Amino acid sequence: MKNIAIGVDVGGTNTAIGVVDTEGHVLVKSNIPTPSHGDINLFISEMSLAIKELINSAELMNEDIEVLGIGIGAPNGNYYNGTVEYAPNLSFKGVIPFVKLLREKFPDMKAIALTNDANAAALGEMIYGGAKGMKNFVMFTLGTGVGSGIVVDGNMVYGHDGFAGECGHTTLIPDGRLCGCGAKGHVEAYCSAPGMKRTAFEIMVRDNVTNSLLSDKSFMELDSRMIFEAAERGDKVALEVFEQTGKWLGQALADTVHHLSPEAIFLFGGPTAAGEYIFKPTRESMEAHLLPIFKNKIKVLPSQLKAGDAAIVGASALVHKELQR
Amino acid sequence: MKNIAIGVDVGGTNTAIGVVDTEGHVLVKSNIPTPSHGDINLFISEMSLAIKELINSAELMNEDIEVLGIGIGAPNGNYYNGTVEYAPNLSFKGVIPFVKLLREKFPDMKAIALTNDANAAALGEMIYGGAKGMKNFVMFTLGTGVGSGIVVDGNMVYGHDGFAGECGHTTLIPDGRLCGCGAKGHVEAYCSAPGMKRTAFEIMVRDNVTNSLLSDKSFMELDSRMIFEAAERGDKVALEVFEQTGKWLGQALADTVHHLSPEAIFLFGGPTAAGEYIFKPTRESMEAHLLPIFKNKIKVLPSQLKAGDAAIVGASALVHKELQR
Numbered sequence: 001m002k003n004i005a006i007g008v009d010v011g012g013t014n015t016a017i018g019v020v021d022t023e024g025h026v027l028v029k030s031n032i033p034t035p036s037h038g039d040i041n042l043f044i045s046e047m048s049l050a051i052k053e054l055i056n057s058a059e060l061m062n063e064d065i066e067v068l069g070i071g072i073g074a075p076n077g078n079y080y081n082g083t084v085e086y087a088p089n090l091s092f093k094g095v096i097p098f099v100k101l102l103r104e105k106f107p108d109m110k111a112i113a114l115t116n117d118a119n120a121a122a123l124g125e126m127i128y129g130g131a132k133g134m135k136n137f138v139m140f141t142l143g144t145g146v147g148s149g150i151v152v153d154g155n156m157v158y159g160h161d162g163f164a165g166e167c168g169h170t171t172l173i174p175d176g177r178l179c180g181c182g183a184k185g186h187v188e189a190y191c192s193a194p195g196m197k198r199t200a201f202e203i204m205v206r207d208n209v210t211n212s213l214l215s216d217k218s219f220m221e222l223d224s225r226m227i228f229e230a231a232e233r234g235d236k237v238a239l240e241v242f243e244q245t246g247k248w249l250g251q252a253l254a255d256t257v258h259h260l261s262p263e264a265i266f267l268f269g270g271p272t273a274a275g276e277y278i279f280k281p282t283r284e285s286m287e288a289h290l291l292p293i294f295k296n297k298i299k300v301l302p303s304q305l306k307a308g309d310a311a312i313v314g315a316s317a318l319v320h321k322e323l324q325r
Numbered sequence: 326m327k328n329i330a331i332g333v334d335v336g337g338t339n340t341a342i343g344v345v346d347t348e349g350h351v352l353v354k355s356n357i358p359t360p361s362h363g364d365i366n367l368f369i370s371e372m373s374l375a376i377k378e379l380i381n382s383a384e385l386m387n388e389d390i391e392v393l394g395i396g397i398g399a400p401n402g403n404y405y406n407g408t409v410e411y412a413p414n415l416s417f418k419g420v421i422p423f424v425k426l427l428r429e430k431f432p433d434m435k436a437i438a439l440t441n442d443a444n445a446a447a448l449g450e451m452i453y454g455g456a457k458g459m460k461n462f463v464m465f466t467l468g469t470g471v472g473s474g475i476v477v478d479g480n481m482v483y484g485h486d487g488f489a490g491e492c493g494h495t496t497l498i499p500d501g502r503l504c505g506c507g508a509k510g511h512v513e514a515y516c517s518a519p520g521m522k523r524t525a526f527e528i529m530v531r532d533n534v535t536n537s538l539l540s541d542k543s544f545m546e547l548d549s550r551m552i553f554e555a556a557e558r559g560d561k562v563a564l565e566v567f568e569q570t571g572k573w574l575g576q577a578l579a580d581t582v583h584h585l586s587p588e589a590i591f592l593f594g595g596p597t598a599a600g601e602y603i604f605k606p607t608r609e610s611m612e613a614h615l616l617p618i619f620k621n622k623i624k625v626l627p628s629q630l631k632a633g634d635a636a637i638v639g640a641s642a643l644v645h646k647e648l649q650r
Contacts, residue, residue, distance in 0.1 A: 152484070159585050159587060163619065166584075167584055168583075169583045169616050170579070170580040173499060174497075181616050254496065258492060259475065259490070262485055288508070291494050293411070
């Protein structure tokens, strides 16, 4: 008997679905488009069909499997209500009763649960990854935005209304850069992948740099991978981008430490592929901002989840957490 | 039968001890000096004697009482270890096993527990005050410093090593004012009572104000009560101090909301006596910094604990929380 959980990651353009075993390995996976038509019932039908096909495939590979449940990671996902609420990048408007609609398609499934994508990543780290056995840790996901998931005493923190863990929207620089949410100076506007691009241009503007490997890229095309590659080749602007991003991120992590006193903070996402370029200045800046009682205690670690599968694997972890309740 | 708990508040110069009933009323209380001699064993003996005398007094008032335990609020108090660790304002150096030493004097006491003063205040609010029935809330204590206590799912957040809830040491203004802890730009350097004094002088310096009610006060003597009294008389500098302090505090509260999604944030301490002078700009600034999913949801409320007794009452609440475990 092999226990498996279904992980569903609802993204802006694409929804990834996978069958995940108890070690966090993806046995089979598939993709369906996240529709732009706004018809949630149609999307739930398509998703249900894809899930059933995947379960069939998994059964062909291993005849004796038990499906424990379905976990979903979605933007603006509310764990308490099983809803997706006013997600700006999805075509489904208002409050969508996601879990309820999926439950109608899978009435006998033991557990169906939903949370936002960063919380799902934190659960993945706890169930399968580097946070196994940790009771107090925080996950920061750096990508198009900056998300976070908080674990206290072994449980996800959802807060009063299910939306806790939005550390990417704490204020880093008062009245600073415009954030995607409409407010100013949030961490996300500095430490996300697009934030790093903005920093690269800020440095080129400040020093009028025309001979950087980044100088011939447009504001549209420059991305964090190009900055990493330029840093590897010793480009000064690129190296300063990592240095400065680490300073900012370290300040943000220190704020989180002062709230929660975690054992570790895990970093996940594209920019973390740059390894010590980003980890070193982040750790140094965090330490500089900490109270003495916290200094040299808090680990800042790379996520142990595999980049490509992390969202699916994280979502599937929600099933195991749900069944432990 | 009347159940009572002992609350002990260890301050820099004075230690207050009270007998508190289950409604949070202080039946009898006394004070002993917090010694400067650094001899913890002598201090524990004096404290134990004072506690026993108070219990005797309470028994004289009401012959059928049961003492449930002793709760202690102390600076740098560590709940997990029952220790006071490297408290800068106490004469006891290093790590002091406070609970262990007190336990030797009261071997039959059901519960003896210790935490820091802001956590004790949060517990007081939950057991006896305005947070009764709330599962997710945060308490900010504004005084000489800015402390905080965080409650998630009905439990205090202590974190990995027992020191969680230091929101006063998150960064408000990067490279800003020097904080008492040695770092720069922390919330405490702006939103504490001395922070408000610094703001008053900042405004007088900026606008060269010689005709404010605060203009004839020295940097040493000006305090937050004088600023409140001047505001009541329409003094422009004093009014701007509250406006600006609220803006800063609101930014800090928004950061906390983005971490924890609480139902409410309670404000406690001297500066909150100014009522709407401080609450109105704080609420407005917090709302301006929040993600849409949090707007118009989070209550910012004055603490319901009586100012004079709050520290004792809060410390005694730790006993009830301990016995619920």
